[in-house]
Amino acid sequence: MMQNLSFLPILLPMLAGVILLMPPFCNNKTSRRITSVVLSTVTFLVSLALLLKVQADGTQVYAIGDWSAPFGIVLVADPLSTLLVCLTTLLGLVCALYASAGDDEKGSFFHPLIHFLILGVNGAFLTGDAFNLFVFFEVLLIASYSLLMHGGDKRNTRAALQYVIMNLVGSAIFLIGLGVLYGVLGTLNMADMAQKVALLQGDDVYLAKIGGLLLLVVFALKGALLPLHLWLPNTYATAMPVVAALFAIMTKVGVYSMMRVYTLIFGDEAGELTHMAQSWLWWLALATIAMGAVGVLASKDLRKLVANLVIVSVGTLVTLVAVQTIEASAAAIYYLVHSTLVTAALFLLADLIGRQRGEVADHISAGPPVAQPKLLGFLFLVAAIAVIGMPPLSGFIGKVWLLKATLNAEYTFVFWPLYLLASLAILLAVSKAGSTVFWHHHDTHTQSAEQARVHPAQLMALLILICGAPLMSIFAGPLSEYAIGAASQLHDFDNNIKIILAGGQ
Amino acid sequence: MELLYASCVGILVSCGVFLILRSRTFPVVLGLTMFSYAVNLFLFSSGRLSLNQAAVLGYSSEYADPLPQALVLTAIVIGFAMTAFVVILAIRGRVDLGSDHVDGQLPNKGSNKNKDKNKKVKI
Numbered sequence: 001m002m003q004n005l006s007f008l009p010i011l012l013p014m015l016a017g018v019i020l021l022m023p024p025f026c027n028n029k030t031s032r033r034i035t036s037v038v039l040s041t042v043t044f045l046v047s048l049a050l051l052l053k054v055q056a057d058g059t060q061v062y063a064i065g066d067w068s069a070p071f072g073i074v075l076v077a078d079p080l081s082t083l084l085v086c087l088t089t090l091l092g093l094v095c096a097l098y099a100s101a102g103d104d105e106k107g108s109f110f111h112p113l114i115h116f117l118i119l120g121v122n123g124a125f126l127t128g129d130a131f132n133l134f135v136f137f138e139v140l141l142i143a144s145y146s147l148l149m150h151g152g153d154k155r156n157t158r159a160a161l162q163y164v165i166m167n168l169v170g171s172a173i174f175l176i177g178l179g180v181l182y183g184v185l186g187t188l189n190m191a192d193m194a195q196k197v198a199l200l201q202g203d204d205v206y207l208a209k210i211g212g213l214l215l216l217v218v219f220a221l222k223g224a225l226l227p228l229h230l231w232l233p234n235t236y237a238t239a240m241p242v243v244a245a246l247f248a249i250m251t252k253v254g255v256y257s258m259m260r261v262y263t264l265i266f267g268d269e270a271g272e273l274t275h276m277a278q279s280w281l282w283w284l285a286l287a288t289i290a291m292g293a294v295g296v297l298a299s300k301d302l303r304k305l306v307a308n309l310v311i312v313s314v315g316t317l318v319t320l321v322a323v324q325t326i327e328a329s330a331a332a333i334y335y336l337v338h339s340t341l342v343t344a345a346l347f348l349l350a351d352l353i354g355r356q357r358g359e360v361a362d363h364i365s366a367g368p369p370v371a372q373p374k375l376l377g378f379l380f381l382v383a384a385i386a387v388i389g390m391p392p393l394s395g396f397i398g399k400v401w402l403l404k405a406t407l408n409a410e411y412t413f414v415f416w417p418l419y420l421l422a423s424l425a426i427l428l429a430v431s432k433a434g435s436t437v438f439w440h441h442h443d444t445h446t447q448s449a450e451q452a453r454v455h456p457a458q459l460m461a462l463l464i465l466i467c468g469a470p471l472m473s474i475f476a477g478p479l480s481e482y483a484i485g486a487a488s489q490l491h492d493f494d495n496n497i498k499i500i501l502a503g504g505q
Numbered sequence: 506m507e508l509l510y511a512s513c514v515g516i517l518v519s520c521g522v523f524l525i526l527r528s529r530t531f532p533v534v535l536g537l538t539m540f541s542y543a544v545n546l547f548l549f550s551s552g553r554l555s556l557n558q559a560a561v562l563g564y565s566s567e568y569a570d571p572l573p574q575a576l577v578l579t580a581i582v583i584g585f586a587m588t589a590f591v592v593i594l595a596i597r598g599r600v601d602l603g604s605d606h607v608d609g610q611l612p613n614k615g616s617n618k619n620k621d622k623n624k625k626v627k628i
Contacts, residue, residue: 131576131579135579135583138583138587142586142587142590145590145594149594154601154602154609157594157597157598157601157602157609158598158602158608158609160594161530161591161594161595161598161607161609162607164587164590164591164594165525165533165537165591165607168537168541168587168588168591169525169537169540171583171584171587172537172540172541172544175544175547175548175580176544176547178548178576179544179547179548179550179551179573179576180551182551182552182572182573182576183550183551183552183553188572
């Protein structure tokens with residue numbers, strides 16, 4: 001049991017999804033909801049157990065079917081991937097809980113799809129094989145296509161169509177990139193690829209570079225980096241908010257893949273291709289931050305505002321990935337957890353606020369007052385402070401840390417002013433949105449607004465996410481130690497190769 | 506053989522990209538299909554092209570790389586499922602939006618004549 005622990009975060013969501021499609025659960029909504037939440041909790045607890053095991057015993061390498069490393073597929077549970085698996089399963093639990101208040105009735109198969117999405121995301125985080133990464137990308141994408149359409153209207157169909165076409169082209173490019181890399185390197189195991197890249201000579205170097213940069217296109221598409229970010233605001237703003245909250249982790253899959261590929265394979269030890277994507281990543285990330293900040297200022301409703309905040313956070317993370325030092329990666333890991341939790345919380349909050357304001361919904365304009373101004377207002381205040389990055393919540397720590405980590409980077413004099421201006425833009429936009437929504441209202445109580453009080457399940461789900469901000473700031477010491485540990489392991493080239501290639505034997 | 510193979514892949518990719526850039530969903534779906542055919546052929550060739558070589562050890566003096574063949578199988582299955590999904594989605598888009606344009610509605614053409622026509626139709 002214990003030796004198979006690293007496979008369980010992939011296996012359990014799959015079983016959960018299948019179980020929820022079977023008879024007693026497929027026609028009884030109460031039992032389906034309870035089972036879904038219970039199974040998500042189990043998955044989360046198993047991921048936590050894996051986290052503890054990785055912390056105690058070091059990186060776990062699991063050879064699927066007992067085929068040893070360069071030939072078979074391995075799962076690598078190192079501190080970074082395990083942390084992200086925990087984050088994903090927590091988010092899945094929160095979304096299953098939140099949707100149990102009624103959102104899951106707007107279409108069919110909501111709960112199974114959530115579990116399949118978690119299966120794909122966990123797989124993408126854990127796998128140590130490049131082609132397997134593609135397969136798990138497809139698993140999470142097909143689940144996300146269906147979730148995006150869940151309970152949707154016409155606007156939603158259009159956004160979904162564009163999202164699906166973009167991602168199909170992305171998948172094709174991913175395969176071409178993998179084909180080029182396999183043709184040159186003769187292996188798909190990431191650790192083995194990293195070893196072979198350094199030995200390339202002659203024209204093969206350029207082929208490998210083409211393959212690597214094609215992968216960059218794909219990861220930029222998934223992560224919504226500048227020229228390829230256009231799908232994100234529409235998609236996230238038209239999806240159901242609980243789905244959008246779950247999608248908060250999906251851009252991070254792209255960022256995580258960049259971390260892996262451009263730190264391990266094309267990192268410090270890649271011969272002629274050392275840090276080949278760094279300059280691309282750095283400038284694109286800066287442009288992404290700028291575009292995201294403009295988008296935040298221009299947003300007319302809360303959900304679009306949050307979608308643009310996601311873009312800013314992606315830009316920030318990719319900047320840190322481009323710096324390629326241990327400290328920057330550690331800051332990226334801390335910021336990644338913080339930004340996922342807080343943007344997911346903001347999506348859910350936008351939904352709750354929208355429901356209580358009748359026809360105005362989540363538009364940032366004067367309208368009927370929300371039914372529970374104290375509760376929602378307080379939660380919005382906490383989330384806003386966290387996302388802006390003001391003390392004392394986690395956003396502030398993340399921001400200071402990432403500014404410190406980029407201090408010695410080559411073009412810091414561009415990044416610092418840009419990032420601080422973007423923060424100012426976020427501060428302005430979020431505080432304007434909050435004050436308009438909560439304070440500027442006509443005194444007409446509508447009937448529908450009275451009915452839509454916050455359901456206990458929704459409140460609990462939201463509280464779990466919002467509590468993340470103060471908790472991450474109270475336990476910042478152990479968390480940052482963990483992040484530094486994970487980052488130094490990510491950058492420890494020789495050790496990684498040794499562990500992965502020797503693993504599972 | 507290499508030249509023929511490479512030009513096949515190249516032509517398929519260029520046709521696919523051309524069709525993907527069209528504005529109606531049907532050509533786009535066709536383009537995606539062609540693109541994925543090209544990708545499958547390309548993946549297959551990443552194990553080098555060779556004649557009369559078995560992928561199993563012991564059946565011929567030289568053996569072909571079996572891994573790209575496995576990769577192509579996976580890619581075909583996934584590509585097939587995704588194409589099926591996008592076809593259904595395109596049909597639903599046609600029904601929901603009343604148009605098979607990828608943006609859900611026909612953009613107004615630049616000239617004034619067309620704008621007037623559109624207005625008249627709307628009235």
